[in-house]
Each structure stands twice: as C-alpha cells, then as structure tokens.
Amino acid sequence: MKRSSRDNDESGRRISRRMMVLGGAQAVMAVALALRMRHLQVTEADTYRMLAEENRINIRLIPPIRGMVYDRAGHVVAENEQNYRIVVVREDAGDVEETLARLTRLVPLDEETIERAMREINRHSPFVPVTVADRLHWDDVARVAVNAPALPGISPEVGLSRHYPLGPDFAHLVGYVGPVSESDLAQIETPDPLLRIPRFQIGKTGVEAKYEDRLRGKAGTRRIEVNAAGRVIRELDRIEGQPGSDLQLTVDAGLQNFVQARLGEESAAVVVMDVERGDLLALASSPSFDPNLFVRGISVADYRVLTDTPYRPLSNKTVQGAYPPGSTFKMITALAALEDGVITPEETVWCPGHLTLGTRRFHCWKRGGHGHVNLIASVEQSCDVYYYDIGQRVGIDKIAEMARKFGLGEVFDLPLSAVGAGLVPDRAWKRARRGEEWRVGDTLNASIGQGYVLSTPLQLAVMSARLATGRAVVPRLVKSIDGVEQPSGAGEPLDVNPANLARIRRSMDAVVNSRRGTAYGSRVVAAEMAMAGKTGTSQVRNITAAERAAGVFRNEDLPWERRDHALFVAYAPVETPKIAVSVVVEHGGGGSAAAAPIARDVTLRALHGDVPPLSAYPDRQRWEIEERLRKLRLRDPGTAPSSGRSRA
C-alpha cells in the first residue's frame, strides 16, 4: 500500500459535517456580497452615478461682458477694453527660468515680477497656466507672439477690463469697479458664483455699484471633464452667458466735461437739471480723480494724495455734501409766508441792519440795513431782516413743510453712492434729536437758510426746478436700460398758489437782471438765454461779537476752511424755463462773486449746446470771459481715447 494516510470513514463524515456548517457560512457571506453589490449598483446607482459625474465634471464659469454706460448722446462713458497678459505653463516651458529670462529680453519685467511668477509656477500643478505679466501693451504682446518658437509654454492671452474713457469727468457719477473683496462677499446673502472668480471686478461706487446686478450680466458655463489631479481632459459643452445691460445716462458728457473744467481745482459741486423731465444733465463734483486708477488697483501713494486733501476729491459733493442753503432758502420762507397769508407781496418790513430778539441781536448782511423792503426787493437784495420778520410770523413748521414740498430733506432715489438727505428742521425734529424745545432764534436762523438747515446741491437744483415749473419734478439719472426708456421725472403740479410762485419767480428774475440784484454782475444779455436765480452765502462759523466789533469778517482774511460757502441756484431761460442749476463752491466766499458766474457759464453752455457765445455776456466782461473760456481744457467726448490702448 503506497498510502499511509488514515482513510477513515468517521473522519470523512466529520469533515463533511463541519464542511456543511462552513459552506453554509460561506454561502451567507457570498450572498451578503451579492446583496451589497445590488445595493450599491442597482438601488443606489443613480446617487453614485451623480457623484461620479461630479467627480469627473467641473463647471467653469464664463464671465459675461459687463454692460456699457453711455451719456445721453451715446458717447461711451464706461467700456470694456482688451487687456493683454502673458501666461506660462510649466510643463510646456521646459526650463522655466531660462524661458522667463528670454521673455524679459522682449518685455520689460522687473526682478520682483519674475520672482513672484516663479513662486506661483512652483506652487501650482505643472499644467496650470500662471499669469506672468498683466496689462501689457499691444506691442509687447506682438513681440512675444512673433518670438513664440523661442518661448515654449508662454502664450499671450486677452481678457477684458473696465475702462473709463472720459476719466475724471464721470468719476463720482459712474464710479468704478474693482476686485471683489471679502467684505463685499460678506454683504451679499447668496453671492453669484461669478464673484468667487479670482480678481473678478464688481462696481464699487456710483452707478457701477448701484446697477451692479444689471451691468454684470449672467455667467455662462462650460462643462469640462477633469481627472483626479484636476487636469482638463476635454470640454463637454458650453452654455453662453448673457452680457450685462447697457445703460444710457441722462447726463450730457460735453456739458459734464465743461462743468468739470469750469470748476477747475475749486472744491465745488454743480447740478444741471432738465426742469421738464428731471433729467440730470450734469452732476459735477470737484476736484475729481481718475477712476481708471482704481480699476488697476491704486497705489498707496496715489490714494494718499486723494485722501489727504481737505478738498475731498473722493466725495461726490453733489449728493453727499450737506451745506446750509443760506439765502437760497429765502424763496421757501417767502413762499411759506405768502401761502399762509401772513404777508402780502407789497407789504414792507423795515430793515435797520439787524433785528433784536430779547437780548440777542440778529444781523442783516448789510450793516447799514436795507430800509423799507417788500417781497421782490427782499429777494433781489437778499435782505435778512425781512426774513427774520416773516419767518417769525409764519413759524418753523410751515417753513419746513414748504421746504419738503420743494425737495429739501428728501433722499432722491438715484443710483449714486451715499445720497444724502440734508436736513429740514422743525419742532418735532429738535425735540426728538436734541431733546430741546424749538426757540424763536432757531426760526430766525432757519428762515435765512442757516442754523440747522442743510441741503445738498442736488436738492437745491430740484428746488429751483420746482420753483421754475410749479411741478414736483424728480431727478433721474438713467435715461434707458438696454434701450428701454426709464420713467421720466416730470412730477405732479405742486399744491402751491401759482400767483405766489409767479411772484417768487419775478423776484428771482430781479436778483440777476435788476440793477440792484445781488447777481446783476452775472446777468445774461442774450434774452433767449436769460437766467433767474438766487445767491447764497452760508456761514460755516459763528461770527462772535468780538469779531463783529473788530470788523474781522472779511472772508479773504480767514483761513480757507473757515470761509463762507458760496451758493447759487438758477433756472433759465427766464420766460420758458428749460434747465435748473445749482452751484456750491465750498468756502468760496460770497455767492454773487464765486458761485453766480459759474452758474451763468454753465447755464449758457447747457442752453447753447456749445462753448457759450461771448455775445451773451455784458460788454464790459467779455474780454475777461473770453480769456477764462479759452483757458478751459475741454475735451470732445466723441474723440476721447476710447479705443483704450493706453498703457498701464
């Protein structure tokens, strides 16, 4: 027998028995595996199929083209210019350092740029394109393209970035765009995924910010297949996005440019408004700045220049500035008194140069007094005592009500940053905010537009537009969106006696066109463009008794920031008003000397449609005006360098 193993029936039976048990266990396990497969592959298949697709497919956004902004005539105010950059792909470049060295011989790049690029290149996967240089000139890009064979892995790319061809003219109005910041994201509840794109630009101020949703457009998507390392294998499909809406502003770029130029380096604000429809034809705040600097990322030094000056170039004074309206408020006080019937137009008030209230003495600007003054004369010569008197009679609440009717204290719904409310004080306000009772002295101050009263240049322009038309004109800044005309600002007729309004208008006519008027020096001799208005000089300080005694209140003797603000509100032409204008020159001195001439130039420019003709000015001023207009550095918006090849 060759075999020595134990062949044993008992042993075989035992093994068989045990094998049955084990086989049973094994069968259970095999079935469990099969069930698990069924669970994963049949029951949950859809879930896992989706997860696999998510793994494989990345959705990349295609940024939409931002909407354009035009002025009312169709001149480009904000556009997208092509922006050339150079990217390098490490795996294609071979010796990256050598390639970059060759690149520097073609395109001037400093050490720092190269170092930063190297760092970034080494941080990313070898197939990720890294931007080496941004905002290059076309010539540089062309040189790189020509030398492409010597520069493996380097390729020029083109993108879009915002450009403002009219530069500083629209800086406050249109604002500017900049890269999304963390705080921007924090403010939005469900941010558009576009905002997560690195360096994606959104509107930061002005129209760019307020119309961000319309200007941005909708992102397109591109579905691409990627592998586990993130390398793009192929594009599966793409859905094009929707470009942003184009905006057309009511502003006339030519006029806006003229106004900015006319204001020069003065710290001032001018609003020009169409009285019929409320169109804002110009909204200029001076000094201004170049918004293109912000798009590129402004340098610390440049930014400091803008923030360190008391002229506040970054502030849009037309809506953010709050100034005591001064004498420009007198029409409101007069109208309130006329409507209330506390005075008649012919009734006169005796002005001895001051009014005594208890122990306090309220002065008229004219120390000697105006003598007997009626309504027309009070506006024409801007007599303060007249208004102390009628203001006291009509009371602050009626004055405040009238002021609100004319748009003072109202926040107009304009797509601008930080539109201010100004302030129209009344008894309730003082009690609520100051916890004090209103005093008669407060009324006296308010009746000449001093004290608590504050207004923005925009509100002053609206006020004169409403005075000129008798309707509740509302300003509007956007004429049309994607060609769809926006609602006009022509308002309902005001609940004011037209006869009283006519008297106020006649008095404003007298201010400019009557020999004794405070703005007679700024009259227009061309009848069809004649202007009516009101000067204002608002104090930014209290004149102490000591100063008054010493006679120290000549503006020129004071430091700039303590000088009076010069104001002027106007409408023109006198007979058939078309436009309303407000001018505020911060610390400019007297309204008649500093603000009225600006208002006249602007009015003429707006009505004439071009540089004002000398024939519209009084004879004796012409050579001086000619000189001034000639010095203005104007630009034709049509020939602005809008092709945007300018170098960064």
Added chain:
Amino acid sequence: MSYLEYTVTRVPTGPSKVLYVNWALVLLLCAVASVGFLMLYSVAGGNLERWAEPQMKRFALGLFVMFVVAFVPIWFWRNMAALAYGLSVLLLVAVELFGEVGMGAQRWIDLGVIRLQPSELMKIALVMMLAAYYDWLDINKVSRPLYVLMPAVLILIPTALVLKQPDLGTAILLLAGGGIVMFLAGVHWLYFAVILGAGVGAVSAVLSSRGTEWQLLKDYQFRRIDTFLDPDTDPLGAGYHITQSKIALGSGGWSGRGFMQGTQSRLNFLPEKHTDFIFTTLAEEFGFLGAVSLLALYVLIVVFCVSAALKNKDRFSSLLTLGVAATFFLYFVVNMSMVMGLMPVVGVPLPLVSYGGSAMLVLMVGFGLVQSAHIHRPRGR
C-alpha cells in the same frame, strides 16, 4: 484496509494522470485570470504591455507550476508539509531581518530572480502543515487541550510575524484560514466560542491601546479603521479610497458603463486601480452583472474544490483542499468587502485578477495541491 479493497482501488500513475486532472477547475481558473487580463488592459487605458502582458506571463508560469505540483503524488506533499512550513517561517524571519521595505511595510525578500513575499507562501504552507498535523493526529485526540494548543501555536507564530511587518490583511487571512482548517478537523465548538470571545476582547484592547505607549497598530492602520467606520469624515483624505471606490461601483449601475468607459478609473479617481481596487473598475465598467458574474466564478471555484475534497478519502487531502479553498474564499471575500465598504481597507488583493506575482504564484501552487489530491485519489475501477 484490506488487500481486497486495495485491489479494487488504484491511483493513476504516469501520463494517465493527465486524464484525472480536474479540468473544469483549470478552466475556471483560466476564466478568472482572463477577467483579470481584460481589466488590467482596461485600467492601463488600452495598453497591453503595461500590466496585462506581464500578468499573462505570470499566469502561464503559474499554470506550469500548478501542473508540476499536481503531478507529484499528494503523499509526497504531505511529507513536505513540515519542511514547507519551517522554511516559510524562516523566510518570514529573514524578511524581518533583511527584507526590503516596500509600501511602508517589510514584505519582500529579493531572491534575485523573483521578489518573494514569504507571507503569501505561508498561507499555503500553514494549510499544508495543519492538514498534515490532523492527518497524523488520532481523530479522538483532536479536541484535547494539548492537541489544540499545538496547531494554535503553529498558526500564531506566522501570524505574529506577519503582523509585525505589518501586514494586517495577510495576518487576518492566516488566522482565519488556520482556524477554518482546525474547525473542519473537528476541534470542539467551545474552543472557537472562547477564541471568538477573546477576539472581541482583543479588538477592544487594540482600539483602546490607541494613543498609548503600547499602541498595537500603526497610526495608518488606526486611520484605516476610522475611515472604514465613517468614510465621509475625511472624503479627500484617508476616506478617499473607500468613497471613490464606492462611487465607481455604484456608478456602474446594472450593466456598467462599458468596457474602457469607466470614468472613475480612466480619470484616476480610483486608488491602486490595478491592484487591490481592480474589482471597482470591473464593477464600474461591467456593472452589477459583471460583478456578480465574477463572484459566481469565484464561488464556483470554491464549490468545485469542496466537492473534490468531499470525495477525498484521506484526511490530509480533504483538509488541504478545503483549506486552500477556504483561503481562496477569504481572499476574494475580504477584497470585495473592503472595496465595497464592508470592511476596513487591509490590503488584500483580488485573487488571480489583481496585478501581482507572489500571490498568484502561491495560489496556483495551492490549486496544484488541490489537483494533486484530486489526481492521486484512490479510485474504483
């Protein structure tokens, strides 16, 4: 056994042995290996040379070895059992001392011609040793404590050595494989109950040892256990393997995404896609049908071995065949469980399909032994 009985039974000799080879089993092995070639071709992105071709050569070598082993009489192998076991233990010790460190664990020994993984060798050697032991042992003494202790030690020595490498997967396979042979040999139930209880205690001891000075597993092993228990906690880190593997499996659906169309493997989301995780590619590309078919092939192999074993009259042949079958079973059950998220990832290849030499060669030796037992079984005329 009487002479008469002997004369009516005979054992095939010479070339006639070829007729007695279990050809169905050979066919099944070839079928499974072919699935492997196909998948290796697919995961290489349609490249034959990368993995499929070397694998084919290895399988051809494996087949040759299997036949050589099969034609050698089974009693020779029984006599060699102790030697094979001793040699394997020595090799394990050698690996511990001189072994190359591969994949963070000492597992290989470089013999120049072939890089050998003694832990793989041990899987078969242990089964041989235990089968020989019970063949020698009087059937009535099987459950006596001393005779239970001896095979337990035989199992624990290599298990401890493998665990020290550390190779948790192989250790589990050795422990379970050895235990199954003891169970089949008829060791009393109570022992297994006690061992199972002790096992549960040991697992809790291992888990509680974490972070202490006497930590019993390496950190990466603990992490694997963590991610097994909850793969979602760290889907991009340690849980990545399991999560991606389940995604691949599930996305295959009923009938799969088609040959070479699996995005998970194609785009490299699958880890170790040509070795331990190759099943996921199969399941992704051929779906539930493909996966269940492979499972069925595996089960069929086990069933063939078991039915062969039950016909074997001697204890060594029976136990050896069943032990090899059980080891093979454990291989694919552990691998599939681990890729399907039923078990922690312990690094057990899918038998005959995963890319790799040692495991395949050793398995083919195991099936050679099965064939040898089958061929050299006494048969009636």
